[in-house]
Amino acid sequence: EEALVPNTVEGSELEISFNPDYMKDALHSFGQSTIKVSFTSALRPFTLVPTEDDENFIQLITPVRTF
Numbered sequence: 304e305e306a307l308v309p310n311t312v313e314g315s316e317l318e319i320s321f322n323p324d325y326m327k328d329a330l331h332s333f334g335q336s337t338i339k340v341s342f343t344s345a346l347r348p349f350t351l352v353p354t355e356d357d358e359n360f361i362q363l364i365t366p367v368r369t370f
Contacts, residue, residue, distance in 0.1 A: 310337070319345045320369045326351070329362040 319342065329351050330338065336353035343349070351362040 314342070317342050317345055319349070319366050321349075321364055321366045325364050329364065332362070 333351070333353050336355050339350075339352045339354055339357070341350045341352070346366060346368065348363050348365045351364065353360055
């Protein structure tokens with residue numbers, strides 16, 4: 304189990320479902336970078352971008368629909 308501690312949180316509360324293995328793999332690929340996670344809505348993909356290389360790398364994770 305890994306814990307993520309956000310530096311800042313902006314915007315409204317959001318409930319989203321996605322495969323956690325995709326996020327875990329993406330975070331491991333960034334190494335020790337600070338990551339910006341950006342959401343638009345519960346049914347839209349969200350992005351992970353390393354703040355040190357924000358022009359050259361982006362990871363897109365697609366949510367899954369739950370009822």
